[in-house]
Amino acid sequence: MGTPRLELSGVSKSYESGEQSVEVLHEVSLCAEAGTVTALVGRSGCGKSTLLNLAGAMDFPTAGEVRIDGRSTASLSDGELTALRRERVGFVFQAFQLLPTLTVLENVELPLLLAGAAKTAATAMDRLRWVGLEEKAASMPYQLSGGQAQRVAVARALVHSPLLLIADEPTGNLDEASGEQVLSLLREAATRYGAAILMATHSAEAAAIAEVRVRMRDGRIQAIERQ
Amino acid sequence: MKLLRTLILRPLRRDLLRTALTILAVALGVAVVVAIDLAGDAATGSFRSSMQTLTGKTDLEVIATGGIDERKLAALVALPFDVHFAPLMEAQAIVAGIGAVPLYGADLAGAPEGLAVSKGLAGRLGGGKSVTLEIAGRTHALAVGQTLDSGGEFLVLDLAEAQRVMGRYGKLDRIDITVGAKEDFARVEAAIRGALPVSALLEKPGARSEENQRMLRAFRWNLRVLSYISLVVGAFLIYNTISVSVVRRRAEIGILRAMGAARSTVMGLFLAEALLFGVVGAALGVALGRILAGGAVRLIADTVNALYTTSRPAALELTAGEVCAGIVMGAMVALGSALGPAREAMDVAPVEAMSRGAREHRARLSWRRGLVWAAVLAGLALGASQAEATGGYPVGGYVAALLAIGAAALAAPALVLGVNRITKPLVRRQVYGLLAGRSLTASLGRTSVIVAALATAIAMMASVGIMVASFRETVALWLDTQLRADLYVKPAGQSAAGEYPALAGEVQGLLRATYGAAAVDFFHGVPLHFRGERATLGAGDMEVVRRYGRLLFLAGQDRDAILRSLPGRDRALVSEPFANKHHLRAGDRVTIPMGEQVVTLTIAGVYYEYSSSQGYLIVDRSTLLKYLPGQAATNAAIYLAKGADREAVLRDVQLRTAAYGVTVSPNQVLRKSAIEIFDRTFAITWALEAVAIVVAMLGAANSLLALVLDRRRELGILRYLGASAAQVRGMILTEAAFLGLLAILLGLALGFALSLLLVFVVNKQSFGWTIQFHAPWGLLGAALCAVWFVTVVAGLYPARVAARLEPVDVVHEE
Ligand SMILES: Nc1ncnc2c1ncn2[C@@H]1O[C@H](COP(=O)(O)OP(=O)(O)OP(=O)(O)O)[C@@H](O)[C@H]1O
Ligand SMILES: [Mg+2]
Numbered sequence A: 001m002g003t004p005r006l007e008l009s010g011v012s013k014s015y016e017s018g019e020q021s022v023e024v025l026h027e028v029s030l031c032a033e034a035g036t037v038t039a040l041v042g043r044s045g046c047g048k049s050t051l052l053n054l055a056g057a058m059d060f061p062t063a064g065e066v067r068i069d070g071r072s073t074a075s076l077s078d079g080e081l082t083a084l085r086r087e088r089v090g091f092v093f094q095a096f097q098l099l100p101t102l103t104v105l106e107n108v109e110l111p112l113l114l115a116g117a118a119k120t121a122a123t124a125m126d127r128l129r130w131v132g133l134e135e136k137a138a139s140m141p142y143q144l145s146g147g148q149a150q151r152v153a154v155a156r157a158l159v160h161s162p163l164l165l166i167a168d169e170p171t172g173n174l175d176e177a178s179g180e181q182v183l184s185l186l187r188e189a190a191t192r193y194g195a196a197i198l199m200a201t202h203s204a205e206a207a208a209i210a211e212v213r214v215r216m217r218d219g220r221i222q223a224i225e226r227q
Numbered sequence B: 001m002k003l004l005r006t007l008i009l010r011p012l013r014r015d016l017l018r019t020a021l022t023i024l025a026v027a028l029g030v031a032v033v034v035a036i037d038l039a040g041d042a043a044t045g046s047f048r049s050s051m052q053t054l055t056g057k058t059d060l061e062v063i064a065t066g067g068i069d070e071r072k073l074a075a076l077v078a079l080p081f082d083v084h085f086a087p088l089m090e091a092q093a094i095v096a097g098i099g100a101v102p103l104y105g106a107d108l109a110g111a112p113e114g115l116a117v118s119k120g121l122a123g124r125l126g127g128g129k130s131v132t133l134e135i136a137g138r139t140h141a142l143a144v145g146q147t148l149d150s151g152g153e154f155l156v157l158d159l160a161e162a163q164r165v166m167g168r169y170g171k172l173d174r175i176d177i178t179v180g181a182k183e184d185f186a187r188v189e190a191a192i193r194g195a196l197p198v199s200a201l202l203e204k205p206g207a208r209s210e211e212n213q214r215m216l217r218a219f220r221w222n223l224r225v226l227s228y229i230s231l232v233v234g235a236f237l238i239y240n241t242i243s244v245s246v247v248r249r250r251a252e253i254g255i256l257r258a259m260g261a262a263r264s265t266v267m268g269l270f271l272a273e274a275l276l277f278g279v280v281g282a283a284l285g286v287a288l289g290r291i292l293a294g295g296a297v298r299l300i301a302d303t304v305n306a307l308y309t310t311s312r313p314a315a316l317e318l319t320a321g322e323v324c325a326g327i328v329m330g331a332m333v334a335l336g337s338a339l340g341p342a343r344e345a346m347d348v349a350p351v352e353a354m355s356r357g358a359r360e361h362r363a364r365l366s367w368r369r370g371l372v373w374a375a376v377l378a379g380l381a382l383g384a385s386q387a388e389a390t391g392g393y394p395v396g397g398y399v400a401a402l403l404a405i406g407a408a409a410l411a412a413p414a415l416v417l418g419v420n421r422i423t424k425p426l427v428r429r430q431v432y433g434l435l436a437g438r439s440l441t442a443s444l445g446r447t448s449v450i451v452a453a454l455a456t457a458i459a460m461m462a463s464v465g466i467m468v469a470s471f472r473e474t475v476a477l478w479l480d481t482q483l484r485a486d487l488y489v490k491p492a493g494q495s496a497a498g499e500y501p502a503l504a505g506e507v508q509g510l511l512r513a514t515y516g517a518a519a520v521d522f523f524h525g526v527p528l529h530f531r532g533e534r535a536t537l538g539a540g541d542m543e544v545v546r547r548y549g550r551l552l553f554l555a556g557q558d559r560d561a562i563l564r565s566l567p568g569r570d571r572a573l574v575s576e577p578f579a580n581k582h583h584l585r586a587g588d589r590v591t592i593p594m595g596e597q598v599v600t601l602t603i604a605g606v607y608y609e610y611s612s613s614q615g616y617l618i619v620d621r622s623t624l625l626k627y628l629p630g631q632a633a634t635n636a637a638i639y640l641a642k643g644a645d646r647e648a649v650l651r652d653v654q655l656r657t658a659a660y661g662v663t664v665s666p667n668q669v670l671r672k673s674a675i676e677i678f679d680r681t682f683a684i685t686w687a688l689e690a691v692a693i694v695v696a697m698l699g700a701a702n703s704l705l706a707l708v709l710d711r712r713r714e715l716g717i718l719r720y721l722g723a724s725a726a727q728v729r730g731m732i733l734t735e736a737a738f739l740g741l742l743a744i745l746l747g748l749a750l751g752f753a754l755s756l757l758l759v760f761v762v763n764k765q766s767f768g769w770t771i772q773f774h775a776p777w778g779l780l781g782a783a784l785c786a787v788w789f790v791t792v793v794a795g796l797y798p799a800r801v802a803a804r805l806e807p808v809d810v811v812h813e814e
Helices: A048-055 A077-086 A104-115 A120-130 A147-158 A176-193 A204-208 B004-015 B018-045 B050-055 B070-077 B119-125 B159-166 B187-194 B206-248 B251-258 B262-307 B320-346 B350-354 B367-385 B393-428 B431-442 B444-482 B505-512 B542-548 B559-564 B574-581 B619-626 B646-660 B667-681 B683-712 B713-722 B725-769 B775-793 B796-804 B806-812
Strands: A006-017 A020-033 A037-043 A061-068 A089-092 A166-167 A198-202 A212-217 A220-226 B058-061 B083-095 B100-106 B115-118 B130-135 B138-146 B155-158 B172-179 B200-203 B485-489 B517-530 B533-540 B571-575 B588-595 B597-607 B618-620 B635-640 B664-668
Touching: A006 A104, A006 A198, A020 A048, A020 A061, A020 A198, A020 A212, A020 B004, A037 A048, A037 A104, A037 A176, A037 A204, A037 B058, A037 B115, A048 A166, A048 A198, A077 A104, A089 A147, A104 A120, A104 B431, A120 A147, A120 B320, A147 A166, A147 A176, A166 A176, A176 A198, A176 A204, A212 B350, B004 B262, B004 B806, B018 B206, B018 B262, B018 B320, B018 B713, B058 B187, B070 B083, B070 B187, B083 B159, B083 B664, B115 B119, B119 B138, B119 B505, B130 B159, B138 B159, B138 B664, B206 B251, B206 B262, B206 B320, B206 B393, B206 B444, B206 B683, B206 B725, B251 B262, B251 B350, B251 B618, B262 B320, B262 B505, B262 B533, B262 B667, B262 B683, B367 B393, B367 B533, B367 B725, B393 B431, B393 B444, B393 B725, B431 B444, B431 B725, B444 B667, B444 B683, B444 B725, B444 B775, B485 B646, B505 B635, B505 B646, B517 B542, B517 B588, B517 B619, B533 B542, B533 B619, B542 B559, B559 B597, B571 B574, B574 B597, B635 B646, B646 B664, B667 B683, B683 B713, B683 B725, B683 B775, B713 B725, B713 B796, B713 B806, B725 B796, B775 B796
Parallel strands: A037 A198, A037 A212, A089 A166, A166 A198, B100 B155, B115 B138, B533 B618, B571 B597
Antiparallel strands: A006 A020, A006 A061, A212 A220, B058 B172, B058 B200, B083 B100, B083 B130, B083 B172, B115 B155, B130 B138, B485 B635, B485 B664, B517 B533, B517 B635, B571 B618, B588 B597
């Protein structure tokens, strides 16, 4: 279908713990395409979060290569990595991770502010409207429910129209109804904004919205299922 | 105990740097207090002359203004009691290559002839057979007869020989009296009293050193109070550290309480943490203080010398009692400042175990309530500042200062919010401005405490700066009026305040005959004991002062009429400090001992004077010589005739007086050296301020570091959202700059209030002089810029820590 936004080829990751090194990812290869949702599923500790961090260029593989938009993350300088995050990648976390001292609107605006973009408030408001929380714009994060906070987090992750959205258990802390709302937003983000979404999840409902399901076990890809 | 280990000690160890910073801050605060105390004791405690230790036990001593007639000794010795009298002379001798050394004349019957040299001095003299001394303008070569087995540096001559070299035949400076053990002390004392002229002072020997201590107490008190500032700043820091500790561990405290821990246990835990900081910090502080005292003692001795009297620093003594006192002080300050946060910990409800800890904790501080209390304290401070001195101490002034600091601390939250609101539109453009402002206002309590701590240090700097500058300006203006003569002549060699080496008699005639001089004013300085305090009895030619001088009298007094009224009459002028100290006004009468008599003088006027807080009582020369015939002049002022060539006259006077060991200084040189002495006097003050600022900086670094560590996760998220390391660093530095700015604003306001207190209340009540207010804006501005810069520098390390955090680790750690 679309072009691959994210490509992992033969990626391994090991952590040094004392004398020995533990390999938590072993020769993983996969790609994520524009407008599609890819779900990573597998038992706790199988390496999903590790993989997401590599994919979001927050961490780097011990072997193999991660390419975002055709560029290998390991070859980029600090400045280029920051620029990459500002322009192409968005993150959603399990625990909403809104900044408690900023208003809802400012939280959504933040990536644009950090990037020094113009008309930040209008764009942020637009995204808030999209997640249906326009009226909460001036609220503080602690005044939101968990589901609302996660919707704000989704709005924030998409405010700069990233090519790639990384979501680590976005519904992990939510009840069923809120989880569904967030999932439909992610789904829509892929179709409407054309983002490639890579999501780690334990929930069947979440996995169900994905075009591609990557089943992992002990740091390896066990199977890739397409719908 | 186990709880203490896991809940308090372990986190401390994990945060080693912050723990170290807090302890260091306490240590510095305690060190300054200990150092000032030790050095003050050493610099002012050794007034008992080395000679007194040599003569052994003395029960009584006789002194008199202008000396005691030697013939009185015969009358005393004739008294039918078992009493021993030791007549003494005292003067400063200038030893070539060494400087001024005390020279004593004493009854050395039976000892080898010639000069006796103390062991301490003998070493420096290099074992020569003869020593050349300059005394009262004359040079004497004296053979060394013996070395005395006694510490210190001094010389002793036989009495008659001493009178000869000092040029004071028939006079004694002091008679030491030892009363036999079997005698009825009161009877003996009464008999001696009866045999002495009414003007002589018969005292217990402790009285003089008590008099000295009394003279210095205002000075030492002010120094001591100044040294407490660092401790106050340290207290703010402990408060801050324990607050952070409580806020961070709310969830843990909640769990403990849910598991059945008593409220008192929780409170005890945090007090124990504070106690740990206090005791460890104070122990370090005492050791550090002992080291600092070594440097401070020189500075303090300089000041004492310049303002009060000769002081030879004694050895520093750190007793076990002082060590304990230092540690107890640290512990008390720590406990006191931790009380608030520990009480807050105690009030954490068990349900907060479920809360998500520090991040959700809202500052409970109400800025409105703070502002109301600040106004109340400010009002009380104003009231306290109006109080009269109590027992010579400006207690009201100190209380007012403390209240003002409290008011500023309480106003801090309102200031933080206010400034944040004002700067919002400016800062909004820069994302880290927004983030920094928000994070500071979100942790309002913490921010306020650190702002208050910094502000206190800054206020101290500003207020003392203003006070010193005002004083300096006042002194400079006063010197203009005081130093009207063109040339000043005084005996060579440095002498401390309150000491008056005599001009050689021949000099008077020589100066009077100076070609080109319009008038010569001879001044006589005589140490005076007045109402248990020291002062100086001075005499000058009032007609010359009236015609050429510019003596400045308190408002409403007619200078010309006052000065005209003095010659030939028992009338006197008093300096402002003298008048204030003894509650005297023009028209009042005072009685003072002069020669054989007790004279009643009417005070004609009060004049401004800034060279001695002990004060002057001035009479006309004719009056002095009437009661103290033959009293030598101690210095002279020469007013040149119109058109006279100053350089030529200077050279001429120098040439003609060359044989008499005098220095002749032109007006400007004297003025310059007066200002230099002034500056040296305040060196210790600046040193104290520097320490307070350093403590505050440690606090700023400490708090910022805490802020960074507590927001690790937020900072990680920022990086995920596209913040560069530079932006994170910029944000922390912006916070530092913001903190600095707030502290400077508050500190300047507080400093201004404190400077008013220092200038118009504390100084006036402690030293008795009126200082004109003068704010050194340029200097102050530069100093504040420097402080601001340093605050930002203090943010560098925390900023680096923030920029180096691994986003992946901090976001995922739970
Ligand atoms: N910094 C690290 N150092 C050492 N080992 C690590 C580190 N981070 C993760 N691991 C290990 O790597 C493995 C994979 O961790 P990861 O967080 O990717 O699992 P996960 O699939 O996301 O699990 P969960 O579903 O519970 O979130 C785990 O065994 C973990 O212990
Ligand atoms: Mg995970």
